[in-house]
Amino acid sequence: MRAPAAMHRPETLEELLAILREHGDSAKIVAGGTAFTILWKAGLLQAEHIVSATGLHGLTDVRADDEALTVGALARVRDVERAEATRRNSPVLASALRLVANVRVRNVATMGGNVAEADYTSDPPAVLSALDAVVTIRDKDGGRDLPLREFLVDYFETALRPDEFVTGVRIPILAADWGGTYLKLLSRSAEDRTCIGVAAFLQHATDGTCAGVRVAVVGGNPVPLRLPEVERQFVGQEPSMEAFAALAAEYAAAADPVADNRGTASYRRRVMAPLIVRALRRAARGTNDAVFA
Amino acid sequence: MIGQRQTLLDARDRVTGRIPYTINLEPPGTLHVAILRSTVPHARLVRVDASAASQLPGVAAVLTRDDFAGSSIRPLFGPVFRDQPIVAMDRVRYVGEPVAAVAATDLRAAEAALESIEVEYEELPAVFTPQDALAAGAPLLHESFDDRAPGYADIVLQGQGGNVCNKFQLRKGDGLAGFELADEIFEHEFSSPPVQHVSMEPHAAVASFEGDYLTVHTCTQTPYAVRDALAYMFRLPASHVRVVVPPVGGGFGGKTYAKVEPLAAVLSKMTHRPVKVHLTREEEFVTNRKHQAFIKLRTGMRRDGTIVAREVQALFNAGAYTDISPRLIKNGGYGAVGPYRISHVHIDSYAVFTNLPSAGAFRGYGVSQGSWAYESQMDMIAEAMGFDPIELRMRNLLLEGDTFATGETLHGIRFPEVLRDATTLFEAGRVPPPAEDDGSVKRGRGCAVIIKSTITPSTSAASVKLNSDGSLQVLTSTVDMGQGAHTALSQIAASALGVGVGSIGVVGPDTDVTPFDLTTSSSRSTAAMGAAVREAVFDVRRQLLDLAAQQMEVDVTDLELADGRISVVGDPASGRSIAEVVTASRRGTLAGNGSFVTEGGLHPETGQGIASEHWHQGAVAAEVDVDVATGKVTVRGLRASVYAGTVVNPINARMQIDGSVSFGISQALFEQLIHDEGHPANSSLSEYALAGLADLPEVFEVSLIEDPDNDEMHGLGETCLPPVMPAIANAVADAVGVRIRHLPLTAERVLDALEEQR
Amino acid sequence: MSDGSEIFLLNLRVNGRAHRVPVSADDTLLDVLRRDLRFFSCRETCGLGLCGSCTVVVDGRAVSACLAPAFTQDGCEVRTAEGLEDTDDLHPVQQAFVDEQAFQCSFCTPGFLMSTVAMLEEDGPADVESALTGHLCRCGSYRQIMAAVGKVAGDGRDGTGE
Numbered sequence A: 001m002r003a004p005a006a007m008h009r010p011e012t013l014e015e016l017l018a019i020l021r022e023h024g025d026s027a028k029i030v031a032g033g034t035a036f037t038i039l040w041k042a043g044l045l046q047a048e049h050i051v052s053a054t055g056l057h058g059l060t061d062v063r064a065d066d067e068a069l070t071v072g073a074l075a076r077v078r079d080v081e082r083a084e085a086t087r088r089n090s091p092v093l094a095s096a097l098r099l100v101a102n103v104r105v106r107n108v109a110t111m112g113g114n115v116a117e118a119d120y121t122s123d124p125p126a127v128l129s130a131l132d133a134v135v136t137i138r139d140k141d142g143g144r145d146l147p148l149r150e151f152l153v154d155y156f157e158t159a160l161r162p163d164e165f166v167t168g169v170r171i172p173i174l175a176a177d178w179g180g181t182y183l184k185l186l187s188r189s190a191e192d193r194t195c196i197g198v199a200a201f202l203q204h205a206t207d208g209t210c211a212g213v214r215v216a217v218v219g220g221n222p223v224p225l226r227l228p229e230v231e232r233q234f235v236g237q238e239p240s241m242e243a244f245a246a247l248a249a250e251y252a253a254a255a256d257p258v259a260d261n262r263g264t265a266s267y268r269r270r271v272m273a274p275l276i277v278r279a280l281r282r283a284a285r286g287t288n289d290a291v292f293a
Numbered sequence B: 001m002i003g004q005r006q007t008l009l010d011a012r013d014r015v016t017g018r019i020p021y022t023i024n025l026e027p028p029g030t031l032h033v034a035i036l037r038s039t040v041p042h043a044r045l046v047r048v049d050a051s052a053a054s055q056l057p058g059v060a061a062v063l064t065r066d067d068f069a070g071s072s073i074r075p076l077f078g079p080v081f082r083d084q085p086i087v088a089m090d091r092v093r094y095v096g097e098p099v100a101a102v103a104a105t106d107l108r109a110a111e112a113a114l115e116s117i118e119v120e121y122e123e124l125p126a127v128f129t130p131q132d133a134l135a136a137g138a139p140l141l142h143e144s145f146d147d148r149a150p151g152y153a154d155i156v157l158q159g160q161g162g163n164v165c166n167k168f169q170l171r172k173g174d175g176l177a178g179f180e181l182a183d184e185i186f187e188h189e190f191s192s193p194p195v196q197h198v199s200m201e202p203h204a205a206v207a208s209f210e211g212d213y214l215t216v217h218t219c220t221q222t223p224y225a226v227r228d229a230l231a232y233m234f235r236l237p238a239s240h241v242r243v244v245v246p247p248v249g250g251g252f253g254g255k256t257y258a259k260v261e262p263l264a265a266v267l268s269k270m271t272h273r274p275v276k277v278h279l280t281r282e283e284e285f286v287t288n289r290k291h292q293a294f295i296k297l298r299t300g301m302r303r304d305g306t307i308v309a310r311e312v313q314a315l316f317n318a319g320a321y322t323d324i325s326p327r328l329i330k331n332g333g334y335g336a337v338g339p340y341r342i343s344h345v346h347i348d349s350y351a352v353f354t355n356l357p358s359a360g361a362f363r364g365y366g367v368s369q370g371s372w373a374y375e376s377q378m379d380m381i382a383e384a385m386g387f388d389p390i391e392l393r394m395r396n397l398l399l400e401g402d403t404f405a406t407g408e409t410l411h412g413i414r415f416p417e418v419l420r421d422a423t424t425l426f427e428a429g430r431v432p433p434p435a436e437d438d439g440s441v442k443r444g445r446g447c448a449v450i451i452k453s454t455i456t457p458s459t460s461a462a463s464v465k466l467n468s469d470g471s472l473q474v475l476t477s478t479v480d481m482g483q484g485a486h487t488a489l490s491q492i493a494a495s496a497l498g499v500g501v502g503s504i505g506v507v508g509p510d511t512d513v514t515p516f517d518l519t520t521s522s523s524r525s526t527a528a529m530g531a532a533v534r535e536a537v538f539d540v541r542r543q544l545l546d547l548a549a550q551q552m553e554v555d556v557t558d559l560e561l562a563d564g565r566i567s568v569v570g571d572p573a574s575g576r577s578i579a580e581v582v583t584a585s586r587r588g589t590l591a592g593n594g595s596f597v598t599e600g601g602l603h604p605e606t607g608q609g610i611a612s613e614h615w616h617q618g619a620v621a622a623e624v625d626v627d628v629a630t631g632k633v634t635v636r637g638l639r640a641s642v643y644a645g646t647v648v649n650p651i652n653a654r655m656q657i658d659g660s661v662s663f664g665i666s667q668a669l670f671e672q673l674i675h676d677e678g679h680p681a682n683s684s685l686s687e688y689a690l691a692g693l694a695d696l697p698e699v700f701e702v703s704l705i706e707d708p709d710n711d712e713m714h715g716l717g718e719t720c721l722p723p724v725m726p727a728i729a730n731a732v733a734d735a736v737g738v739r740i741r742h743l744p745l746t747a748e749r750v751l752d753a754l755e756e757q758r
Numbered sequence C: 001m002s003d004g005s006e007i008f009l010l011n012l013r014v015n016g017r018a019h020r021v022p023v024s025a026d027d028t029l030l031d032v033l034r035r036d037l038r039f040f041s042c043r044e045t046c047g048l049g050l051c052g053s054c055t056v057v058v059d060g061r062a063v064s065a066c067l068a069p070a071f072t073q074d075g076c077e078v079r080t081a082e083g084l085e086d087t088d089d090l091h092p093v094q095q096a097f098v099d100e101q102a103f104q105c106s107f108c109t110p111g112f113l114m115s116t117v118a119m120l121e122e123d124g125p126a127d128v129e130s131a132l133t134g135h136l137c138r139c140g141s142y143r144q145i146m147a148a149v150g151k152v153a154g155d156g157r158d159g160t161g162e
């Protein structure tokens, strides 16, 4: 039986960071609580101190400047998906967030919690990874910025130290000549977690070739799978089915899928390639949306 | 009234959330229970030491096997064989079996105390499939079968030995010799996994012993069976045990027979306080389930498409204890013949013990497993022999006056009509075309038709009380689980008395008050209890007319009762109201009784006799999309048709069919309990996938086929569930040419089959 | 407040009335509502945010009470199905559920009601399907539920299609 934990509800970031510094490893943050509570009730988390972030004032803004969309860590997924700034500057992210969980979960789940949970089946990290998002982190003495791809380390593991706190996510805005999509495969019921999710973005050059491509896959790898080298080789090619298939095959070969009740490793590897092709076709058409596969 | 849409009696309580489910009950002083469960699939129990746990703060009692030593309480229960212990005695037989239980002042204290109970197991070899359990040298789960519970006259006990829990057999015509008449013989094996009921309300019970009088509130579907089990257990006269059933939050068969009540009752006896057991979702998954089944089906065909012979070898996985398996494998056995005219039939159906949680009643009751086999094979035969699958069925479907495999002559048979009605789904343009435009999504169509019995023999009794204000109370042990049974019974009573539904009150199951009923399951309540209620109303009606005749000094044959008034035929002005007659009689209330008893039974060796009082007939047609890139199956259109006889409340009838269809889609595509060496691997709703709103087809039609000339009511609670799974599998085969013989049709399974085919 | 103790004094308004409940770190909002305050319309089926049977409206939004650590709800305004009706009249959403008979066992009903109420108050008649995904009705009363919600949302949907 777990010893009773102490509850903290700081009202300022400074207070929160001080509590984290003081208790280090024995403290655990709870934001929206949608991931935390499940693990806590199941006895899968140990902590002597639970620090609620929802008493803080702030860190809920969703703002855009010319270069990036900035989302506060405590912004609720549902607010981010509905924010004008998101819809205008990152329509694929806005739509992908609408496919996360259900309204009740999105009403409380935070963007910070979503990335900090580091769940290999989470959807937003696919889009965020493809968009080269950067996680902003603070501790009592200062802070650092980490690209999401360095922030996410392994299954349910991030690069955060126990005294660090995510304050937000910075998402670079793509030029208007990019098209993109997020494709989410539910291998079982409509209420299930993602089996494979593919974020794909494609930029057409004026000569009809590809000026740029980004593909990130979740569900088939410990962290979102992105292969910048493979993406680079794609630049200058015709956006043909063959070219899409070749790129997709490289991703499938590089993936390191885990087996769970949603599919074996082999299944995930096999469906990944055709889903990437499908996503790239949509991206090439510029659908700028997120849909179920 | 009958045949009219009727709002549920307690609708208001249901939308305010005030409806008093068992889980809300907590009399003052209630103790809460946490259960320590086995962590191994099969073991000798070497030691259970609860001494430390019982000293912890808040703990009132810890129940272990030691509490039964020298006690007069009988620790074993079960509806057919009393083979299931309240807590493990000498051995554990599945992961999740209760080993000890703590009753404490609050749930957290009870849970905390579990960690202080020490258990030592000496592991034994275990078996998880019926095939392994029947193999030579397999470890045995039970050494003896001596404690048979009385009752259930329809259940023949035979075939026990080894790990066989029970056997059913049927021989019709020349049996296996019939295959000599066949031009072609088809043989395939089909399997269905264990699945769980997942009623939203879990099992819960509150028991309190006062002296030697035991009261239990519980969400059971079988109040009398629970009462009798408890009376036997505590050596009490049945009159000292009272079982009350509040509204139930979904049953689907999962809440039949004693489950958590014995544990609550024993702890109450030990502590002299009310004790509440309320299972967690995880515990639900090891408490009851549908039988896993492996069915070998051999079918002999004539060149012209006539089925001449069928052999069924069915293995049902009973799990660790008998529960109701002996009846289920009987229904599942003869149910596997299908709604077809077959001259020569040979059936062997077995329930087999394994080291998994016990299986019990489940919506569809054995028929799902059998029809999954025969309706899948029907399409395989049609394809192999070059017949249209609908035509092949039509050629062989049972007709009015035919004999079924059990030898009984069938009446009220409408199979061709039901099947034809379902397949109207396929008329052009009803279901919109696939959405994906890259050619990877294929469309297919399939159908299935099934026959299902209702529990026979069975007994239902009802009482009514006519009050001096003319209102009528119906006393019934039928459980209201959301199927609208109480509302339907009030409609039947109102119509029999000739009054409005507003003056009818229904008193739900309370074994101290409401008369006997076998069970609320098997789609039987409206029909069987309805008949009993009608007879009880006719009983008071007769008394009422006799009294009126005396009061009005006329001959009773000159009287009529209409619109709540009794008057001389042809002279409405002479009338008196029901209230006036009852009041003037100075009887206070008039009481009436009614019962409905059916007879039947099957011969142990030949399976010939009467299996069912009437037969449920249902068909489903489905259109699906299959994504060949992912193997994902999406049901786009579905039409379910059922022969309904007389419909009491059309909205309730339709809703039960809706429910059956969503159960069916869920089982066709997603549901399966997974185990790893006997350890449950998906005991939560995130790991155990269930169909939701978005998994239902956009074209979804329900058709009730009524018969104005027949006032027989047909149960509708489950008839349209079994055909859903094979209809979908047949549609998948039609779409992409792969035949999946093992449920569910997961995306991965379909993709594997597609790759094998390439 | 940030005292970091093992008992937290939770202040909550439920259906307009103030409550003060001592809670531990193990308590969820659902525990407080059912066990301490006896609002039995919220019910646990999955405990995982999946089924919606524990749905309540917190500060105007539908949430799963089973996923909310109780102490993080300090100062919140909670509404449950018990608080929907006026003295005599059912809330229009409740009435629509009665009229369409949008339930069988009704275990899921209060959850559907609260999500619908939140949807209507937040957005007006919005995307009904999306508001109601993540709500399980094991009895399969979905079409009648959609008809009831469609009726109050004014989209004229007919649940049974017949």
Ligand SMILES: Cc1cc2nc3c(=O)[nH]c(=O)nc-3n(C[C@H](O)[C@H](O)[C@H](O)COP(=O)(O)OP(=O)(O)OC[C@H]3O[C@@H](n4cnc5c(N)ncnc54)[C@H](O)[C@@H]3O)c2cc1C
Binding pocket: A028, A029, A030, A031, A032, A033, A034, A035, A036, A037, A053, A073, A074, A099, A100, A101, A102, A105, A108, A109, A110, A111, A112, A113, A114, A115, A116, A117, A121, A122, A123, A124, A160, A164, A165, A166, A167, A192, A193, A194, C048, C049, C050
């Ligand atoms: C029913 C259900 C369905 C779901 N379906 C989906 C889905 O379809 N797609 C999907 O992507 N996700 C899904 N999820 C996951 C959901 O998105 C996450 O649970 C949610 O985003 C986590 O956010 P939170 O604020 O609730 O985090 P919490 O539960 O509060 O925290 C999660 C973790 O992050 C840590 N943490 C939180 N905030 C911070 C911070 N600012 N700094 C540092 N650490 C922090 C916590 O300590 C904890 O370890 C589902 C969840 C549920 C319950």
Ligand code: FES
Binding pocket: C043, C044, C045, C046, C047, C048, C049, C050, C051, C052, C053, C054, C055, C064, C065, C066, C067
């Ligand atoms: S119990 Fe909370 S969502 Fe299921």
Ligand code: FES
Binding pocket: B200, B249, B250, B482, C102, C103, C104, C105, C106, C107, C108, C109, C136, C137, C138, C139, C140, C141
């Ligand atoms: S009505 Fe029973 S779960 Fe919805």
